[in-house]
Amino acid sequence: GENVEQHPSTLSVQEGDSAVIKCTYSDSASNYFPWYKQELGKRPQLIIDIRSNVGEKKDQRIAVTLNKTAKHFSLHITETQPEDSAVYFCAAELTSGGGADGLTFGKGTHLIIQP
Amino acid sequence: DSGVTQTPKHLITATGQRVTLRCSPRSGDLSVYWYQQSLDQGLQFLIHYYNGEERAKGNILERFSAQQFPDLHSELNLSSLELGDSALYFCASSFGLAVSYEQYFGPGTRLTVT
Numbered sequence: 005g006e007n008v009e010q011h012p013s014t015l016s017v018q019e020g021d022s023a024v025i026k027c028t029y030s031d032s033a034s035n036y037f038p039w040y041k042q043e044l045g046k047r048p049q050l051i052i053d054i055r056s057n058v059g060e061k062k063d064q065r066i067a068v069t070l071n072k073t074a075k076h077f078s079l080h081i082t083e084t085q086p087e088d089s090a091v092y093f094c095a096a097e098l099t100s101g102g103g104a105d106g107l108t109f110g111k112g113t114h115l116i117i118q119p
Numbered sequence: 120d121s122g123v124t125q126t127p128k129h130l131i132t133a134t135g136q137r138v139t140l141r142c143s144p145r146s147g148d149l150s151v152y153w154y155q156q157s158l159d160q161g162l163q164f165l166i167h168y169y170n171g172e173e174r175a176k177g178n179i180l181e182r183f184s185a186q187q188f189p190d191l192h193s194e195l196n197l198s199s200l201e202l203g204d205s206a207l208y209f210c211a212s213s214f215g216l217a218v219s220y221e222q223y224f225g226p227g228t229r230l231t232v233t
Contacts, residue, residue, distance in 0.1 A: 036219040047121065047209065047224040048162070055219065093162060097218050098177065105175035106152065106164035106218055 006031040006098045010110025018118050023084055025113045027094035028076040036097040037070060037077050038107070043090045051092075052079070081115075089117045122146065123212050123225035131231045137198040140228045144191055144212030150174075151193040152213075152222060153185055157206040168193055169216045197230070205232045 007030040017023045029037075038053035054061045054068045054077065061068050065084075070077040081088055091114050095107040122145035132138055144151050153165040155178075164177035168187035179185075182200075187193040197204060207227045213220035 038222075047226055049121075049224065050221050053219070053221075098164065098175075106167055106177050107222075108164065109162040111161045 006034060006096055006108040008094060008096050008108050008110045010094050010113060012113060013111065014114045014116070016116040016118055017084055019084055019086060021084055023081045023088070023115055025079045025092055025094070025115070026076060027078070027096075027110050028074075029096040029108075030075065031096065031099055032072075032075065033099045034097040037068070038095050039068060039079050040093045040095065040109075041090045042093065042112075048093060084115075084117050086117050086119065089115060091115070121223040121225065123210065123223050125208075125210055125225035125228050127228060128226065129229050129231075131233065132200060133233055134200055134202060136200050136232075137196065138200065138230065140195040140197070140208055140210075140230075142193045142195070142210030142212075142225055144193070144210075145223055148212035148214050148223070149191065150213045150216060150220065150222075151187055151191070152211045153179075153193070153195050154209045154211065154224075155206045156209060156227070160206075162209075165195070167218075174216065200232045202232050205230055 010027045035056040040048040041051045042048040067080040091112045094110040098106045098108045124143045149170045156162045165179040167175040185195045209227045211222040211224045213222045
């Protein structure tokens, strides 16, 4: 089955700096890679996603890049703000012979924005 | 507010017991996914239902089962509970069958097994 590794587990950056979180996956058949943000005590929320036919996608201060050959994808947050402090999860499509079955998540990155 | 509701919010029960968690998807959504979140295992996919039919199973134990009813709400049944089943259980709904449709998470049910 799919295995997703996420690094780092904790990331502390100064407000205004950039943050990068990296994930690798094992199943070359995966074609969909979402990123979720989970604030303390709240539900995960989708912040951006990318499909395998695209190498990069941006949405304001957030961008995701995908390297299918190397099987890794990354989340980039620029001009970080205090409200970016949260746990971020990457995920990859879990596939079987019959098609996509669900999502496999990384262990999460606790992003801390220092004022 | 995602539009997905889950009840109860908190559940405390003893080992060996059985509980039922309920999820109501967003209006119009046909897919319901169940996830378990714990400190040691992270966020794990359990099972996916689409329009009343089971579509995929993830890391779901045999002691756990689920169903989706004609009105599209879903229930997750956990039996013979063990201490290790203590976790936050989320359901998520989406419009379509494919996993690439945006999933909207409910607020979760926190299960504590004592």
